[in-house]
Amino acid sequence: MNWFIMSSQINRKIIDIEKFQILTSKFINNKGQVNEIFFNGFHFIYMLTNNSRRSSILSVDKNLFIFGDIEMHNKNELARKYNLLKDSRSAIDEFSILLTIYQKKGIDVLNEIVGDFSIIIIDTDKNIKYFIRDQLGKKTLFHTYEEDHFFVSSDLFLLDHIIKNRKLNTDYFFEYFNRNGVIDNKLTPYKRVYRIPSGHYIRVQEKEHITFEYWCLTRTIQKETKLQEEEYTEQFYSLLENSVKSRIQDHSKSAVMLSGGLDSTSVYAISKLMEQKSDIKVSSVSAVFDQLKEADERQYINPLLEKYNDKGHFVNYDDNLLYENIPFNSPYSHEPFVDILTYEFTNKTIERAAEREYLNILTGFGGDHLLAGSLFMTKDFFKKGKLKKIVSFLTNHAIVNNISAFNLLKKYTLFPNVATYHSVNKYTNYYHEITNKLKNIKYYHQKELYIQLLNTKPHYIDRILGGRNNVSIHHPFLDRKLIEFVYNLPPEFRLSKTYNKYILRESMKKLLTNDIINNLNKVDHDVHTYESIQKNWSTIYRRFNEPLLINELNLVSHLDWNDKLIQWRNGVEQNDDFWTLLSIEVWYKKYLQKVKSD
Template identity: 35%
Template structure:
């Protein structure tokens, strides 16, 4: 786990001790961290690392670099600069590429990264964030003083927490809790968007999106299914391998679902070729909540690979467990903060077992699942035989009306109704504009799904930070995502069977009952146990309806929705998003003592 921060005088004047002290903050976590720093007249850079592998702060000629970087295509990048040695660090390699090739080189970087380059000759700061926004990066310009950090908590002394930005909460709500805008909950504090570079100087900021899945213009059409399977497995294996640690044990947070078991199976496959890859699975299990327990699917996977189970019993960890004491304040609202205790328990168990790196199956639903948008594409292409070959089995299996499915999923989207209307209702104009640029409905759905993967940041940057471990998600890999975006949609969604290509790819690598499993485990009993236990403390904290200030719901509706929700009725699709905002505002009041 790595954090970095810094402060720069854009006019090259001298930094004060106060300005340096504002950004020179330590983590509050109880394990050893190692700190690197460079402090000069108008520049101070800091990096805090949970391991002491190398110094991520570097400079060359007139440029300084600090960041959190893992490059996956080093070999290809080194061919662009043959005079460099193979042992050069990722940070130094990026800095050399920037100085030799210019800022356009950022578009060919593959991996996970966020970083700053300070060009002293041009008095320019360049911020860059990876294409999928795995790493985070924030900045604030106050006159000619530029503050920045990988995480907002490092900038707490640089901003006024009481000055919240209402626009952010509209974006958070309209994006279904997956905001990826340049604004943050606080005025004067800005985020670097995923796939974006931002140039900041004394004149202000200039932002440029250097990558978006919407701009990927390629089609992959093989003659045979085996070629798709081979290509997908190769990309998955590469993605898992890049994220494995060969020095320390790795953990996979493994449920009984296809995504996490696939990651675990591929990690076991890779260990046959590299003895340095030691990977085990950690699974949250339930003795009391039988409907939430997945051991009937987990055991066969462990047996196939002859691995001992590592089970963490999680019966006590209902939603809002020990609210509000057990969850530290996060500087952005997060829906999955409600399940903090459950996620933390499995991460803590992984750490106790010796893991420094934790892999998950997160993102598999988003990139592998597909949707019935395939039907609209087939209808638009007048492939009537293929359309009904997918439509009939889907409708019959789901017990849906064939004419209704034909209208809603195949015909109505071409009239801006049906599926497409659901996708764009209450969304921001910028989002709708980018969505409509995409020329197939299947790819539009893919864009939607990718846009909704930001929820993982809470576990990655808040919970994992408590233990100094790195959490990685192999399904959120640029090469894999560009491949899946470019293949025919029917390969992921086949007559209503989601993840069809992944299921075929994992044949013989996982038990059949896992590969072809259709049902998903629910956690309703655990949810409502948590509500019963936390309600006496939770309700007085949220009944005030702070979220009502934004106009999403009025106070009377809010309290009625809470009462019905507590009784087990799904009152509103947006209840979890509204709760995330309400609880965050409540916690902010606690922190700042300002209502």
């Protein structure tokens, strides 16, 4: 994981190495070396953390400068395609690959690379500058102006010297609320500070700044493939295997955040097979409970560890409760995000891995979004006249879930609305934006997958957790090639008449235990959450019953907010809007504290 800031060097430096080190020491576990470079009127400062094996810079003939944070997951494939391998043992540098393809194809290089990246390209021959963010938004990239200086940074905290003088952008918070905490547009919490959205780049030529969307799932070629089931399964497994391999091959030690669920166990099993074929070390780290048995998953974890002759690493959470001293139980971030509410839980697991020098962390995140499927596919069956198939799917799911088949028919087949199903408010601009996107997608099962994947976009917590623990965090299910393949799969491979994640279960049968393959019920941590709320309720209620920013912006009434709080305390399941609102208040209280201390 790399951290960087670029500024236009006119007459003076706004930020120097000393200021950069102060900023990074405040917000991350600063164990990397800080360097600076000047090129063509621009000043670059960057830090490579100790767990990074990548160079962050490449300059050629003083005419082309490529800078940033790149993890190229198809680098071996591209090195072979462009004859960049000197011999089988040669190290492959992402920047050399990027340079070679850019020189041949220009900005169309983005159609070739698969990975996580935030990149700056300065092409002095063409007098063009590009600021690029990866297709799925794993890396972040921000920009702003201050007086006569232009800044681009990998993270908002590196713009802290500018942000602290800017007013809050109320439009951002309305959008954050309406989008259930998923912001992937240009807005940030601060006026005149902007985000580059995922799958976009900014081209600067002379005084012209234009933003382009170079990748979107809605424009993925919608193939009508007809393969045998075994062929689909083999292709899927090959893509998932390559995704896992590309995320561990550059690290000597990797740990999988292992639960008893299908997603993380699949990543773990594939990683262990990779370990057998190389000199890398792979293990696991898991949250366990001795007292709260309902939340414990060792009945699934331990047999899998035995299968791969691994002891794993465990963190007991019986006494590690959430919400102690909330909102000051988590580090300050420069924008809100919902996952900060479970920061304590995730952080302790990653801390344990880092203590044992596993500095590359893999997760099963994204598996549910990508592979769970939904009954919206029955609308596609309806359009094709497959009425028997509709009856079969709806009847089976009605029996399994003890709900009315007729209600399922109305909800998913006759009057489907994918946007409102995912809690998008009809009376917002976001609803119109999302429905316009969905019009470009032919099938309803693809529309639903598109929205599911939008909900994987807020990766900022990865940078906080990674920065604090000096680790890299990767999600193999969020791989562009894998996503495009699943997007074009027949929907029954995601949700069959028997169970969800059908293709994953079929492809992993020989690598996982039968208990994991056949388990259809996710173990949740609700009992742990409920105990955490009860123990810390006096603090929670005292600090949040009179919300600040929620009231100021009139996002919900004070009465509604208090009703939601009480329901949460009483164990009533809350909609996404509650978590979004709570994350706003948690962030705002920490923001006010920071303003006061500054």
